[in-house]
Amino acid sequence: MNVQRWMARREASWRQLDALLQRAEKKGLKSLSGIQVRQMASLYRSVSADLARAKSNAVGQAVIKDLQQLTSRGYRQIYQGSRRQEWQELLDFYRYGFPETVQQTWPYIAIATALFGLGGLVGWWFAWQDPAFLRSVLGQAFVEEVKTSQELWTVSILGVEPVASSQIMINNIGVSLWAMIGGIAMFMPSVPLLTPPGAFTVYLLLFNGLMIGCVGVLVAQAGLAWDLWAFVFPHGSLELPAIFMAGGAGLLLARSILLPGAYRRADALRIYGLQAVRLLYGIITLLVIAGIIEGFFSPQPWIPNGLKYAVGMALFIGLVQYCRRQRPA
Known part of the structure; x- marks a missing residue:
């Protein structure tokens, strides 16, 4: 694998994921549109694959470290963020959803x-x-x-x-x-x-x-x-x-x-x-x-x-x- 060519081709996706993660980390997942959330999840999966490839193809440690940090941040936002969203939805149900259903x-x-x-x-x-x-x-x-x-x-x-x-x-x-x-x-x-x-x-x-x-x-x-x-x-x-x-x-x-x-x-x-x-x-x-x-x-x-x-x-x-x-x- 030509490492430099591969990095040049994939770097745009890494920077795109980094930009979405920065926004989510500063303002929360709610600041992203539905399309952007789906895009972030797709980029996270592709960057995770890039990390696996980087580890198996003698890519420099600096690149591997950057990709590890990127995937760790992505994991926190996508999975832990979704858990927070689930808890927020549960709280919303007991605050308003259940009373609304009783009224209906x-x-x-x-x-x-x-x-x-x-x-x-x-x-x-x-x-x-x-x-x-x-x-x-x-x-x-x-x-x-x-x-x-x-x-x-x-x-x-x-x-x-x-x-x-x-x-x-x-x-x-x-x-x-x-x-x-x-x-x-x-x-x-x-x-x-x-x-x-x-x-x-x-x-x-x-x-x-x-x-x-x-x-x-x-x-x-x-x-x-x-x-x-x-x-x-x-x-x-x-x-x-x-x-x-x-x-x-x-x-x-x-x-x-x-x-x-x-x-x-x-x-x-x-x-x-x-x-x-x-x-x-x-x-x-x-x-x-x-x-x-x-x-x-x-x-x-x-x-x-x-x-x-x-x-x-x-x-x-x-x-x-x-x-x-x-x-x-």
Whole structure:
């Protein structure tokens, strides 16, 4: 290889990459256009190949050193810069992207909330009217144990907080995933028949609401309502809205299949599916926080119930304000 001729032919690319890197180092990658970023990546790859060739063809050490510095700078900007960009995009999603998605999908979240509330009202009404209904939903042994012991079952968390917290997170995330997947699932567990998209989501919301309604009657009859709702408020202020959002995501997916509107079903599923996935990212974060609170804060007997109610209300108000957040103009 004629070293001088090769260097003369390649030097323009090296200087071009150096100029782009200097600009990125001084003003950041955002100062480069999309075309310039792609050009920088292409030049980086070609200069990396030049470095390998220089090392294998007895090119002077000064040239090799210059090319090593150039490739090192290129690596930092292209790969570490892209990581910084990813973190910035993640931060932007949690600052504005998730609230925007909640605002865009609020009718579906509202319907999911109403279904849960309907299940709760039905459970409360029938459990209050008929003790047999209460026992059939919650189980005879559980009902008798609560009424006899006059103690909440939540004390089982004490002493095993880390394990309980992780199990709570896993369970709640699983419920949320099923509520979302139920929007497109054509089956229901234990039901050997095909069902319409969204049926399982509706079933989950109604059933969980029914359970909450029955539990409410049980603790009211046992004189434990104040203590139970003090336990529920801190984590429930995040956990229940997250489950409603998951139900809304499931209904959104069901809508894309059943009522695609002006879109083809495949296009509707892609459009609404993206919104559902964006909801899911935020939901998982809410459930992780709720799981930590439920494991380490909610069951602690030394924390006054009044404080637990206050924390729950503050978290809920904060969540509402967060979900109303607008991106600056």
